[in-house]
Amino acid sequence: MRTHAQHELTKNQALVFGSLSEAGGPLTAYAILDLLREDGFRAPLQVYRALDKLVEFGIVHRLESLNAFVACSHKDCTGHGSAAFAICEKCGDVREFTPDDAVRLLKDWTESQGFALARTTIELRGTCKDCVASG
Numbered sequence: 001m002r003t004h005a006q007h008e009l010t011k012n013q014a015l016v017f018g019s020l021s022e023a024g025g026p027l028t029a030y031a032i033l034d035l036l037r038e039d040g041f042r043a044p045l046q047v048y049r050a051l052d053k054l055v056e057f058g059i060v061h062r063l064e065s066l067n068a069f070v071a072c073s074h075k076d077c078t079g080h081g082s083a084a085f086a087i088c089e090k091c092g093d094v095r096e097f098t099p100d101d102a103v104r105l106l107k108d109w110t111e112s113q114g115f116a117l118a119r120t121t122i123e124l125r126g127t128c129k130d131c132v133a134s135g
Contacts, residue, residue, distance in 0.1 A: 025092060030044065106120055
């Protein structure tokens with residue numbers, strides 16, 4: 001199976017990626033395991049191995065603050081090397097965006113400090129506009 005990032009996925013990787021793509025929001029590894037039990041998944045390690053590769057491919061992101069994973073919403077995520085998420089603490093909505101100016105400042109700082117930046121993930125926690133509007 002080929003994804004939008006053109007990676008050859010194993011059966012398990014494709015199943016995990018499919019469950020994240022269809023979820024419409026972040027899922028924990030254990031939630032993925034529960035969804036895929038009928039497909040032969042029996043142990044968390046199966047899910048974590050697939051997730052590790054999908055994160056490595058750049059088509060899935062780990063949300064550290066939620067200890068969950070989400071499918072990338074960009075067409076070619078492996079090209080931008082950074083991701084940012086706005087996470088609503090009321091409804092749980094997660095929006096991915098690319099904060100080019102912020103990432104540029106962070107890269108400038110890391111270069112000035114001699115820090116070898118591998119990847120950038122920014123998580124903003126707050127309240128989405130729909131929840132703000134509803135009171």
